[in-house]
Amino acid sequence: xxxxxxxxxxxxxxxxxxxxxxxxxxxxxxxxxxxxxxxxxxxxxxxxxxxxxxxxxxxxxxxxxxxxxxxxxxxxxxxxxxxxxxxxxxxxxxxxxxxxxxxxxxxxxxxxxxxxxxxxxxxxxxxxxxxxxxxxxxxxxxxxxxxxxxxxxxxxxxxxxxxxxxxxxxxxxxxxxxxxxxxxxxxxxxxxxxxxxxxxxxxxxxxxxxxxxxxxxxxxxxxxxxxxxxxxxxxxxxxxxxxxxxxxxxxxxxxxxxxxxxxxxxxxxxxxxxxxxxxxxxxxxxxxxxxx
Amino acid sequence: xxxxxxxxxxxxxxxxxxxxxxxxxxxxxxxxxxxxxxxxxxxxxxxxxxxxxxxxxxxxxxxxxxxxxxxxxxxxxxxxxxxxxxxxxxxxxxxxxxxxxxxxxxxxxxxxxxxxxxxxxxxxxxxxxxxxxxxxxxxxxxxxxxxxxxxxxxxxxxxxxxxxxxxxxxxxxxxxxxxxxxxxxxxxxxxxxxxxxxxxxxxxxxxxxxxxxxxxxxxxxxxxxxxxxxxxxxxxxxxxxxxxxxxxxxxxxxxxxxxxxxxxxxxxxxxxxxxxxxxxxxxxxxxxxxxxxxxxxxxxxxxxxxxxxxxxxxxxxxxxxxxxxxxxxxxxxxxxxxxxxxxxxxxxxxxxxxxxxxxxxxxxxxxxxxxxxxxxxxxxxxx
Amino acid sequence: xxxxxxxxxxxxxxxxxxxxxxxxxxxxxxxxxxxxxxxxxxxxxxxxxxxxxxxxxxxxxxxxxxxxxxxxxxxxxxxxxxxxxxxxxxxxxxxxxxxxxxxxxxxxxxxxxxxxxxxxxxxxxxxxxxxxxxxxxxxxxxxxxxxxxxxxxxxxxxxxxxxxxxxxxxxxxxxxxxxxxxxxxxxxxxxxxxxxxxxxxxxxxxxxxxxxxxxxxxxxxxxxxxxxxxxxxxxxxxxxxxxxxxxxxxxxxxxxxxxxxxxxxxxxxxxxxxxxxxxxxxxxxxxxxxxxxxxxxxxxxxxxxxxxxxxxxxx
Numbered sequence: 001x002x003x004x005x006x007x008x009x010x011x012x013x014x015x016x017x018x019x020x021x022x023x024x025x026x027x028x029x030x031x032x033x034x035x036x037x038x039x040x041x042x043x044x045x046x047x048x049x050x051x052x053x054x055x056x057x058x059x060x061x062x063x064x065x066x067x068x069x070x071x072x073x074x075x076x077x078x079x080x081x082x083x084x085x086x087x088x089x090x091x092x093x094x095x096x097x098x099x100x101x102x103x104x105x106x107x108x109x110x111x112x113x114x115x116x117x118x119x120x121x122x123x124x125x126x127x128x129x130x131x132x133x134x135x136x137x138x139x140x141x142x143x144x145x146x147x148x149x150x151x152x153x154x155x156x157x158x159x160x161x162x163x164x165x166x167x168x169x170x171x172x173x174x175x176x177x178x179x180x181x182x183x184x185x186x187x188x189x190x191x192x193x194x195x196x197x198x199x200x201x202x203x204x205x206x207x208x209x210x211x212x213x214x215x216x217x218x219x220x221x222x223x224x225x226x227x228x229x230x231x232x233x234x235x236x237x238x239x240x241x242x243x244x245x246x247x248x249x250x251x252x253x254x255x256x257x258x259x260x261x262x263x264x265x266x267x268x269x270x271x272x273x274x275x276x277x278x279x280x281x282x283x284x285x286x287x288x289x290x291x292x
Numbered sequence: 293x294x295x296x297x298x299x300x301x302x303x304x305x306x307x308x309x310x311x312x313x314x315x316x317x318x319x320x321x322x323x324x325x326x327x328x329x330x331x332x333x334x335x336x337x338x339x340x341x342x343x344x345x346x347x348x349x350x351x352x353x354x355x356x357x358x359x360x361x362x363x364x365x366x367x368x369x370x371x372x373x374x375x376x377x378x379x380x381x382x383x384x385x386x387x388x389x390x391x392x393x394x395x396x397x398x399x400x401x402x403x404x405x406x407x408x409x410x411x412x413x414x415x416x417x418x419x420x421x422x423x424x425x426x427x428x429x430x431x432x433x434x435x436x437x438x439x440x441x442x443x444x445x446x447x448x449x450x451x452x453x454x455x456x457x458x459x460x461x462x463x464x465x466x467x468x469x470x471x472x473x474x475x476x477x478x479x480x481x482x483x484x485x486x487x488x489x490x491x492x493x494x495x496x497x498x499x500x501x502x503x504x505x506x507x508x509x510x511x512x513x514x515x516x517x518x519x520x521x522x523x524x525x526x527x528x529x530x531x532x533x534x535x536x537x538x539x540x541x542x543x544x545x546x547x548x549x550x551x552x553x554x555x556x557x558x559x560x561x562x563x564x565x566x567x568x569x570x571x572x573x574x575x576x577x578x579x580x581x582x583x584x585x586x587x588x589x590x591x592x593x594x595x596x597x598x599x600x601x602x603x604x605x606x607x608x609x610x611x612x613x614x615x616x617x618x619x620x621x622x623x624x625x626x627x628x629x630x631x632x633x634x635x636x637x638x639x640x641x642x643x644x645x646x647x648x649x650x651x652x653x654x655x656x657x658x659x660x661x662x663x664x665x666x667x668x669x670x671x672x673x674x675x
Numbered sequence: 676x677x678x679x680x681x682x683x684x685x686x687x688x689x690x691x692x693x694x695x696x697x698x699x700x701x702x703x704x705x706x707x708x709x710x711x712x713x714x715x716x717x718x719x720x721x722x723x724x725x726x727x728x729x730x731x732x733x734x735x736x737x738x739x740x741x742x743x744x745x746x747x748x749x750x751x752x753x754x755x756x757x758x759x760x761x762x763x764x765x766x767x768x769x770x771x772x773x774x775x776x777x778x779x780x781x782x783x784x785x786x787x788x789x790x791x792x793x794x795x796x797x798x799x800x801x802x803x804x805x806x807x808x809x810x811x812x813x814x815x816x817x818x819x820x821x822x823x824x825x826x827x828x829x830x831x832x833x834x835x836x837x838x839x840x841x842x843x844x845x846x847x848x849x850x851x852x853x854x855x856x857x858x859x860x861x862x863x864x865x866x867x868x869x870x871x872x873x874x875x876x877x878x879x880x881x882x883x884x885x886x887x888x889x890x891x892x893x894x895x896x897x898x899x900x901x902x903x904x905x906x907x908x909x910x911x912x913x914x915x916x917x918x919x920x921x922x923x924x925x926x927x928x929x930x931x932x933x934x935x936x937x938x939x940x941x942x943x944x945x946x947x948x949x950x951x952x953x954x955x956x957x958x959x960x961x962x963x964x965x966x967x968x969x970x971x972x973x974x975x976x977x978x979x980x981x982x983x984x985x986x987x988x989x990x
Contacts, residue, residue, distance in 0.1 A: 003502045006531070010498030017495070084965060091972035094732060097788075098925045101918060102964025109328070109958035117332040118587075119519050121551050130530050137530045212495060213519055213551045221493040231789060249496065257499035261488045262462065262804040264499075269793035276790060328957060368957075371814075372904050372911055376711070376947075379704040399816065400906045420813075462803060464812040464908070489804075 006136040007253040013142030015249025017211065019149045020204035021226035022233070022241035023156070024197035029230070030238075031173045031193040034085055037097055038104035039201070040223020046072050046205035047122055047214045048111050061123055069202045077198030081191055104219060111216040124210030145207045152200065153242050160238070169193065228268055232275050234285025243284050247271075318361040319354070319613060321346070321603075322381040324391035324401065329369025330463075330492065331394045333518065333547070334592045338393045338415055339364060340585050341593035345600035345634065355604045356613070367392055371400040382408040387613055388603055391415060393592060396464045402429055411619050413599045415592060418468055422644045427619055431647040432599040433591070434564045436465075436472055438670045439651065443540065443562045444476035446653055446665075447511055451536055455485045457509040459500060459524065461516045461542075462489035469515045469540075485509055490524070492517040497527040505533060514539040514559075522551035529555035536560070544654050544661060546588055553659070560655045560664070565591040565637075568661040569652065573629055573636035601634025602627055640669065698835045706831040707903075712943045713838035714899045717845050719923040719935035721892025724849065726921070727930035728858065729885030730865030735775060735791035736920045738798035739768050739890040741912030743897020745802065748815035748907050757821030757898075764894040772890030776883045795914050802909040814908025818901045828902075838899050845892060850932065852888075861885055865930070893920075926967060928976025937975045 021043050028034045036042070046068045053064035084103060088096045129140035160166040171179040172189040180186050212218050225248060233244025248268050256264040275283060323342050326335030342362065350359045365381055367374035374392055378401035381389050389405050392398055393415035405412040406426050413430045414421070419437035422429065447453045456477055460466035466489070474484045486507055488500055501524075504512055512535050516524060521543055528537070529552075539561040542548070546567065549556045567578045567588050577597065581589040603618075605627055610617045626640040640648040653665040698706055722736045746764040751757070775794050802809050809815065820828045821837070828837045852858055860881045863871035872878050901907050919942055927938025945963075949956035967974075971981050 003506065006502055007498055010496055010527075014496040084969065087969045088972060091968075094726070094921075094925060094929065095968045095972040098922060099965050099968035101922070102961045102968065104961070106958055106961030106965065109955075109961060112328065112332070113955060113958060117327075117336050118547050119522075119551060121553070137532065139526075139530055211523075213522060215519060221495070227789065253496055253499050256496075257502055261490070261500070263800050264494075265491070266793070266797045266800050269789075269796050273790050273793045370910065371906065371908060372711075375904055375906075376704065376707050379707055383702050383704050396812070396814070396908060396910065399814075400904070403905075462812065464814075467806075467812050 002135055003257075005134060007257055008250055009133050009136040009138050010142075011250035011253040012246055013138050013146060013249070014252070015229075015246035016142065016146040016149045017204075017208045017222075017245070018225040018229045018248050019242045019245025020145065020152070020200070020208060021222050022229035022245055023149075023152060023238060024200040024204075025226045026230040026233075026238055026241045027156075027193055027200075028197055031169055032085070032089070032190045033093075034089075035093065035097055035100070036197075037100035037223065038107060038219070039226050040219030040221070041104045041107040042076050042197070042201040042219075043204045043208065043222050043226075044214075044216070044218040045076075045107055045111060046202040047209040048115050048216075050206070051120060051122070051214060052115060065202075065206060068205075069199065072198045072202040073195055075198075076201060077195040078191070080198075081194040085194075104223070108216050108219060115216070117216065119213040119215035122209040122214045139211070141207070141210050145211075148203065148207055149242055149245070152203070153239050156196075156238050165189075165192070228272050231282060232268075232272055234282030237282070237285050240282050240284040244282070247283075317358050319358045320361045320363065320384065320386040321600075322384055322386040322389050323362060323364045324367055324374060324377055324381060324389065324397075325364055326369040326393060326397070327366045330517070331367075331369035331392075331397075333590070334393045334415070335367070335369070335391075337590045337592035338391060338596045340581070341589065341596035342390055342600055344581060344584060344593075345597045348634070349600070349604055355607050356611075358613075367397055369394060369397070371397055375400050375404070377401075378404045381405075382410060386410065387615065388413060388618070390596065390599065394465075395421060402426060405429075409615060411615055411622075413603065415595055418465055419472065420468070422646050426645065427623070428615075429645045430599075430619075430622060430641060431645055432595040433647060434649060434651060435646055436468060438646075438648075439540065439562055439564065440469065440472045441476045442651065442667055442670075443513075443538070444473060444480055444482070446560075446562065447477070447513075447538060448480045448482060451511055451538070453482055453510040453536075455483050455509040456511050456513055457504055457507060458484055458487040458513045459490055459516060460487060461520065462491055466515055473513065490516045490520050492520045494520055495523060497524045498531075500524065501527045501531050501533060504528075504535065505531065509535065511535065512537050514543050517542060518545050518547045519551070521545075521548045522556075525552040525555040525559070541591055544656070546590060546661070549656055549659060549661065556656045557658065558656065560653065562651060562667075563591065563654050564649065564651050565594040566652060566654055566661055566663070567591075567594075568654070568663065569637075570663060571637065573633065577636055598635045598637070598639065601632055602639065605632040605635065638669075694839055698832055698839075701832075701835075703831045706835045708944060708947060710831075710835045710838045710903050712939050713835075713842040714896050714903060715920070715923065715943055716842055716936050716939040717899065718893050718896035718920050719927070719939050720845060720849055721889040721896065722920050722924050723889075723927075723929065723931075723935045724852070724861070724892065725885050725889030726924055727928075727934060728853065728861040728865060729882060729889075730868075731776075731882060731886055732788050733791045733886065733889065734788055734914065734917045734921070735794045735798075736889070736893045737912055737914065737916030737918075738795040739772070739893030740897040740900060740916060740920075741798055741802060742768055742771065743894035744901040744907050744912070745809055745815070745897075746894070747898045747901040748810075748818050749808065751819055751902075752815065757823060757902075761895065761898050764898045765891050768891045768894030769887045772887035773883055775890070776886030791917075792914070795917055799909060799913050802912060810908070812909060814906055815901075816906045818905050818907065820902040820905075834903065838903065841895070841899055845895065849892075853932065857881075857884070922964065924974075926964070926974055928974025931974065931976035934974055934976045941975070 025036060025039045028036050049068035049071050050064040053059045053067050084099055088099055124141050130137050131140055131143055160170055168184045169189045171184050172186050176186050229244035229248050230241050232247060234240025251268055251271060252264060255267040325339040326332055346360045346362045354360060365377040367377050374397040382404055388411045390413050395416035395418035398414045398416035398421055406428050411428045413432055415432055417433055417436050419435050458470050460470040470487050477484055514537055537559040541563050543559055544561040544563050578589060606618055606621050610621050622641050623643045627635045628638045629636050637649055648669040650669055651667045652663050654661050655664050698709060718736060718740050725731050725733045743764040747760045750760045803812060820834050828834045864878055864881050868878050923938030923942045926941050927934030946960055949959055971978055
């Protein structure tokens with residue numbers, strides 16, 4: 001029983017990581033129908049901005065983190081949208097997918113060449129601290145990740161439902177044509193989502209990299225986990241991303257412990273297929289309301 | 293004004309045209325290495341070790357008066373690409389070929405070099421590489437066939453283990469580690485009660501550690517890749533598991549120690565080469581490398597560096613650039629640092645291309661590797 | 676119009692002639708590149724049927740190449756001659772394509788990506804873990820090249836022609852398919868599935884057929900790939916291969932007959948050429964892909980139209 005609890009608690013902790021990566025992904029999809037195959041690399045790279053700032057500019061961690069945030073907002077938020085997404089939005093789903101694939105390769109190789117091929121340690125808030133949850137051991141870092149993931153989702157939900165800008169974003173997501181007619185500045189709203197995503201991935205990066213270690217190929221697993229978590233939970237609901245992430249983390253652990261270690265990565269995917277077959281909007285999702 | 297503008301291009305052209313006259317004074321060596329993909333860390337170290345050796349040798353006049361013209365072909369840790377690059381290498385007709393490092397790439401490519409009768413010095417450690425007769429193939433580090441029995445012996449004699457649980461990386465080396473170690477352990481009366489494959493992309497090792505806690509073996513043997521190892525160690529530490537941890541080169545890697553922090557303390561393992569060997573010549577190499585490349589070398593850099601110098605030494609002994617004479621000389625050869633300082637640890641090769649060298653049992657103490665035992669060469673080659 | 680057609684035919688003839696003669700002068704490395712291009716073209720043609728003509732996004736093409744390759748690897752080790760292996764591979768991929776394609780009925784294009792993703796992961800894990808069948812991480816070594824009708828295709832030159840021959844018959848078959856009533860049905864599926872259904876086209880059946888055919892072509896490519904590299908293991912058939920194939924189709928021009936050949940040319944040959952850039956070549960490759968998609972989303976085959984549109988757009 002002890003062990004089962006340990007597995008569930010660890011699964012929730014890992015699930016928090018997946019959720020953070022998935023939230024921005026779901027957001028981009030919701031408001032601009034962008035499937036960002038480079039999302040994993042987006043979470044990987046701010047950590048390297050920080051490491052580079054600390055190494056080459058000798059900045060302390062908090063200053064490097066702020067600088068990384070600014071760079072992310074500009075590059076992953078504004079530049080990405082203007083240079084890559086805008087020209088491709090009307091060309092259909094697949095060209096954008098391919099372009100983001102090319103982008104992920106570019107980012108990955110860039111980090112490998114300009115920083116290092118070797119995995120790097122990354123400063124955590126309190127590396128060794130562990131916490132005991134009903135007898136199961138979990139690192140403090142994981143608890144923080146969990147907390148931030150939940151807080152982020154709540155904050156986003158409030159923003160979207162309660163503020164004027166948030167409601168404009170929702171309108172853009174549901175029906176951009178009508179939204180424009182009603183005076184919503186659609187393009188601004190979309191740009192805002194990209195900026196929010198850039199901010200989210202930076203936070204995710206800072207929280208997640210101490211556990212993952214900074215490595216140029218982190219994006220591969222994180223990206224995959226983000227897609228699965230977002231879709232299983234509900235692509236068009238932000239809180240679906242958290243739920244999907246948790247579910248993914250727990251199922252991965254339980255299947256690895258009780259079913260098969262060698263096939264552990266296929267079980268979440270099988271879950272994905274089942275969800276798509278029987279509930280394509282995701283477990284927590286609403287049936288797609290967007291009218292094109 | 294126009295005349296001046298023409299001068300530089302003309303000079304360059306003249307120099308380029310005269311280059312062939314110099315080209316005959318070089319000896320070509322092709323190196324296949326992994327600079328991207330899962331083998332990137334090993335391949336990059338191997339590549340840098342080769343370069344450092346080549347630069348030093350060339351600065352000192354080259355081999356038999358000829359400078360080494362080193363060409364690197366990148367394999368992307370992809371066997372298909374590796375095979376293509378090997379074909380390109382063979383077409384280039386080099387004196388010898390270095391690399392690749394990863395055993396699954398060596399397997400695909402060694403036949404091509406053999407067919408072309410070009411000596412190959414590779415970094416692969418899988419035992420099956422020397423199972424088929426190939427007089428042109430030479431290892432640059434100890435085969436698993438020799439290292440794993442030593443590890444089993446250590447677990448039996450020093451740790452008095454009766455039961456073992458193996459965590460292995462789900463690739464060819466990990467699998468053969470599990471298979472060979474299980475066999476060697478059984479020969480000494482130890483039982484491998486369970487084994488679990490792991491993946492370098494795996495973040496969560498809770499399930500694996502839980503299984504270890506449930507089964508409670510005497511020793512946990514870990515052979516995973518660097519990132520996975522670090523995460524595994526952290527999970528062990530987090531769940532407060534105190535079973536002794538034993539491994540080999542991957543467990544003791546500098547990157548693992550750096551990433552895992554205090555969770556790495558107390559692990560023990562076998563290494564063929566390590567940057568912390570107390571030997572002064574080895575330390576001189578490490579200092580030079582760190583100064584040139586800005587980071588500590590790993591065992592792959594040491595392997596390749598010594599291999600290049602071994603080639604130089606043997607070639608000079610033979611007196612000419614003759615591939616068949618080279619391989620004949622190297623079979624059964626022993627080089628000591630006195631004879632060739634570039635080979636800073638005494639090394640021998642047998643008639644199968646297997647390498648023999650001393651090896652070490654190392655532990656991690658306060659974040660630093662420390663040698664706790666030196667194991668002599670296994671001695672099946674004439675000394 | 677007639678002049679252009681004749682000119683196109685002449686260009687095609689010239690290319691075919693070049694393909695027939697060029698290998699004679701090549702050494703093993705170049706022969707290998709040409710053979711790899713031919714094999715990848717077959718797989719890309721298959722994906723083009725699925726994606727370009729029928730509009731279904733598949734991330735599983737790499738897995739089908741793997742299945743074809745392992746079929747040959749396993750059966751030739753049991754002394755089967757090549758042609759029966761090819762037949763088994765085709766049947767197996769058709770069947771699996773049908774099964775995997777079944778969920779395609781229930782979901783729309785974005786979600787199919789993930790169903791095929793699951794299949795690719797499953798296939799990769801089977802290749803990796805089931806040692807008794809696939810050799811696991813040790814793979815299958817020494818895969819022989821075929822000997823048929825008294826000719827041995829052992830040498831690099833002969834095998835190169837073998838690959839080109841297979842590419843030829845596959846190309847002919849697909850061209851016939853596209854111009855047949857089936858081809859028109861696929862086109863209807865891609866352009867407007869709702870309308871097609873209203874007009875009585877059984878979208879369900881045609882979707883499955885497109886998927887199965889595309890997968891079978893992937894399998895054929897696999898049967899050619901295994902003897903080409905003589906050794907296969909799980910590392911070659913990961914998601915990366917599926918992504919590369921998708922890249923080939925998009926870069927070449929999705930839905931265009933000539934697309935796969937151009938795309939395979941770019942994806943196979945370009946990285947080799949870019950090696951001059953040294954360590955930066957993969958990075959440059961990624962950047963080029965992004966730029967290509969931005970400036971030419973209908974791929975290289977659509978380049979003439981894209982240029983014409985741009986010229987037309989500027990007043």
